[in-house]
Amino acid sequence: MADPRAHSRGKLSASLEAYTLLFLAALVAILFAKLPATADVFPTAANFQAIAGGQAVLIVATLAVLIPLICDEFDLSVGANLGLASVVSASFMAAGLPLVVAVGAGLLSGALIGVVNGLLVTRVGVNAVIVTLGVSVIIHGVVQYRTGGKSITEGLPASWLNVGSESIFGIPVILLIALVIAGLVYYLLTYTPYGRQLYMMGANRQAAKLVGLRANWLLFTCFVVGGLLAGAAGVLQVARAGAAAPSVGESFTLPAFAAAFLSAAAIKPGRYNVWGCVVAITFLAVINGGLNIAGASVYIADFVNGTALISGVALAVYLRRRRGA
Amino acid sequence: MTFRAEGITKRFGPTVALDGVDIELRPGEIHALCGGNGSGKSTLIKTITGVEIADSGTFSIGEIASAAPDVTPARSHEWGIRCLHQQGSTFGSLTVTENFAAGVGFPRGFGGRIDWRAARKHSRELLEEFEIDASPDQLLEELRPVTRQMVAIARVLQDRSDSAGGVLILDEPTASLSAADVDRLHEAVVRFAETGTMVMYVTHRLGDLPGFASRATVLRDGRVVGELGASEIRHDRLVEMIVGVSEEELLSAASSHVVDASARDERLVLKDVVGGPVKGASLSVGAGEIVGVAGLVGAGRSSLLEMVFGTQEPQSGSVELDGEPLTWRSGKPHDQVALVPENRVIDAAFLPLSLTENIVATTTGRCWRKGFLNHRAERAEVRQIIADSGIKAASEEAPFQTLSGGNQQKAIVARCLRGEPEVLLLDEPTQGVDFAARAAIHETIRTAASEGLCVLVVSSDLEELVLMCNKVVVLVDGVTTSTVSGPDLTPENLERLGFGEVVSSV
Ligand SMILES: Nc1ncnc2c1ncn2[C@@H]1O[C@H](COP(=O)(O)OP(=O)(O)OP(=O)(O)O)[C@@H](O)[C@H]1O
Ligand SMILES: [Mg+2]
Numbered sequence: 037m038a039d040p041r042a043h044s045r046g047k048l049s050a051s052l053e054a055y056t057l058l059f060l061a062a063l064v065a066i067l068f069a070k071l072p073a074t075a076d077v078f079p080t081a082a083n084f085q086a087i088a089g090g091q092a093v094l095i096v097a098t099l100a101v102l103i104p105l106i107c108d109e110f111d112l113s114v115g116a117n118l119g120l121a122s123v124v125s126a127s128f129m130a131a132g133l134p135l136v137v138a139v140g141a142g143l144l145s146g147a148l149i150g151v152v153n154g155l156l157v158t159r160v161g162v163n164a165v166i167v168t169l170g171v172s173v174i175i176h177g178v179v180q181y182r183t184g185g186k187s188i189t190e191g192l193p194a195s196w197l198n199v200g201s202e203s204i205f206g207i208p209v210i211l212l213i214a215l216v217i218a219g220l221v222y223y224l225l226t227y228t229p230y231g232r233q234l235y236m237m238g239a240n241r242q243a244a245k246l247v248g249l250r251a252n253w254l255l256f257t258c259f260v261v262g263g264l265l266a267g268a269a270g271v272l273q274v275a276r277a278g279a280a281a282p283s284v285g286e287s288f289t290l291p292a293f294a295a296a297f298l299s300a301a302a303i304k305p306g307r308y309n310v311w312g313c314v315v316a317i318t319f320l321a322v323i324n325g326g327l328n329i330a331g332a333s334v335y336i337a338d339f340v341n342g343t344a345l346i347s348g349v350a351l352a353v354y355l356r357r358r359r360g361a
Numbered sequence: 362m363t364f365r366a367e368g369i370t371k372r373f374g375p376t377v378a379l380d381g382v383d384i385e386l387r388p389g390e391i392h393a394l395c396g397g398n399g400s401g402k403s404t405l406i407k408t409i410t411g412v413e414i415a416d417s418g419t420f421s422i423g424e425i426a427s428a429a430p431d432v433t434p435a436r437s438h439e440w441g442i443r444c445l446h447q448q449g450s451t452f453g454s455l456t457v458t459e460n461f462a463a464g465v466g467f468p469r470g471f472g473g474r475i476d477w478r479a480a481r482k483h484s485r486e487l488l489e490e491f492e493i494d495a496s497p498d499q500l501l502e503e504l505r506p507v508t509r510q511m512v513a514i515a516r517v518l519q520d521r522s523d524s525a526g527g528v529l530i531l532d533e534p535t536a537s538l539s540a541a542d543v544d545r546l547h548e549a550v551v552r553f554a555e556t557g558t559m560v561m562y563v564t565h566r567l568g569d570l571p572g573f574a575s576r577a578t579v580l581r582d583g584r585v586v587g588e589l590g591a592s593e594i595r596h597d598r599l600v601e602m603i604v605g606v607s608e609e610e611l612l613s614a615a616s617s618h619v620v621d622a623s624a625r626d627e628r629l630v631l632k633d634v635v636g637g638p639v640k641g642a643s644l645s646v647g648a649g650e651i652v653g654v655a656g657l658v659g660a661g662r663s664s665l666l667e668m669v670f671g672t673q674e675p676q677s678g679s680v681e682l683d684g685e686p687l688t689w690r691s692g693k694p695h696d697q698v699a700l701v702p703e704n705r706v707i708d709a710a711f712l713p714l715s716l717t718e719n720i721v722a723t724t725t726g727r728c729w730r731k732g733f734l735n736h737r738a739e740r741a742e743v744r745q746i747i748a749d750s751g752i753k754a755a756s757e758e759a760p761f762q763t764l765s766g767g768n769q770q771k772a773i774v775a776r777c778l779r780g781e782p783e784v785l786l787l788d789e790p791t792q793g794v795d796f797a798a799r800a801a802i803h804e805t806i807r808t809a810a811s812e813g814l815c816v817l818v819v820s821s822d823l824e825e826l827v828l829m830c831n832k833v834v835v836l837v838d839g840v841t842t843s844t845v846s847g848p849d850l851t852p853e854n855l856e857r858l859g860f861g862e863v864v865s866s867v
Contacts, residue, residue, distance in 0.1 A: 226734070227732075227733045229729060232721075233725065236718070236722060239712065240710060242707055243711060245672075246700065247694075247776075306713065306760070307714075
């Protein structure tokens, strides 16, 4: 039935599918490196560090979106949760508490929001979109109330701020941290039964229950793990920005969703995956970074991210259909 | 006027699903399309209806011809081609009228509102025209499966311009119907054919075809192996063409299942179980025993299995395994019990995930070594399972949805056995499964049983129960009325007992 030539053709088109987005990113990068408007600045090490460093927080935020998304649940509170964690950890740092405690507090606040989301979804049975949207609005209110709308900039320890600005062998430390976290999430999703079970939950929840998975427990934990990652993103954001702005989180929600959806169009086509997220973020970052240098207006970034979100989903749906629906 | 498909070819990546298929339908004929699982039947139908785009070939109806790749669902519809696809879709929670409207839309009244009176009238006319025993406001889920199937057929046929001519395609319409219901459906199909409709009919129940089909085309691996006229359509002949070996060879490979009934300990014991449609069921299954549950649809067969599985709570009575009660765990299945559910797509399949992930679904932890899932070991194990169960797929990494229906079913059975359960529950285990695969599944289950597993199987296919089981318990209106075994175990006896009749020799 399957003649070998046809088979290698199948393999080839599969790997084409897997790396299309990466090729596109490289193509765009080359374009900006050659284009007169950007050729001076774009292909420099400094610019690479700026772009790469700037994406570290987004990578972690995207992973926070990814975990519930694999379970077929939306966590719209990731941005707000990130903002809360950065304010919490920054105020602990500013109060002179040890760094470990401050970081821990940020992570804990993220996980706790996840617990709240998870309980509301599994125990009360409210739709996750509603729950996380409501929770994010509440978080926003609480943060505004506590900070009076002002950023925390004073008294942050240099040791933590250095994490956001230093590089090792030209690679921003904060990016390395984000990649390590991505590696851990990859391990969780690919090399543990738990990760498998999340994918099963997303593919067919009814069947997942019937093969004996603890559906409610998995659902609950996906929000907690997602919350923890949002917390981590918030703590990193303090290092990156050198401050904790009360509404910093909102700017992350859309790009994180865009990247998480786009991940299904790269590396492992047809399924949301960690390295697909990283590739998607690279793709978006190269475009945004280039446009930025070219002096394009800020709203261009909105335009790019919005378009990427929709076309990413469309691409993923198309790939899934082509692989047989 | 005839419908002709010529040289239809369709590839899915490396898989050649159809390889130059020719078929001709004639007015007034019922043309059976036969072939093993994954032989390309559904794919051929999908190319005819424009759901899948063929790579090459031509279709012609009467004088009109069209290149096969140009066929769209709209054009196929225009040609008068109507199809009930394999995973026939009716909406259980909607009424008959709403189901009819799902095909063509509701009649509209002033301001675009739905004209319910006209809609009901239309559906009453349809029910009458197709001789369906239902009322417009009944919910589909309240109807008998055969009636539901008739509603689905009427839905696809309702907007033909004239009742004569046109093509009606039925892809496995009888997969979960009882023998009596199959007859009723056949009567209806014969009526359509008599009005001049060209019927294409897919089934794995080869025994249904002699005397019913006027012609048969057999597919194997995407190629036509032959066409038979009405007089040549015989069970053994079909099997030989479908599988490529004779029926005797196939059956001689399967060992007969002999168990010594007296020397066995009872392992699974149900006493006066009540819950849902089950009103009082008692039975026992010994080690290595395969026990069937017969009865009409609605007699509570599936509910009975669910109460043993642990997803439905018994109101009273007891379910014990080896003397230990299987206690209710808020709907979580019991660890020692595995179920092959009746509805594969809704209850068992993870369609977007790979074949491997589907097979190891209940046993993901098995290849977990030193903190890592060993993917290579997992794939090797799965490759072995694929070979042993005769599953046909592009690779072990193929998305589950690209497997044909019968191959998905084999994979679900394999999944259940991989979990090494004490009790295996099977609900219509061989629906949509071809002759050879059915024998293979039976053999797999027998082998598993011979190692001491208890098997409880529900099937509308009474022949299958007789073939597989040591004894069969008959459920009538939720009550276990009798147990048949030995020489009394015949399809005829089961049929009569299922209707609540008393069989003298029992
Ligand atoms: N969307 C798809 N992508 C890849 N392969 C496919 C796809 N659909 C079908 N196939 C392959 O094409 C072949 C024919 O499948 P098809 O569903 O037509 O079989 P079938 O004769 O209807 O079988 P069954 O009796 O089990 O329903 C199989 O090998 C199947 O795996
Ligand atoms: Mg089929």
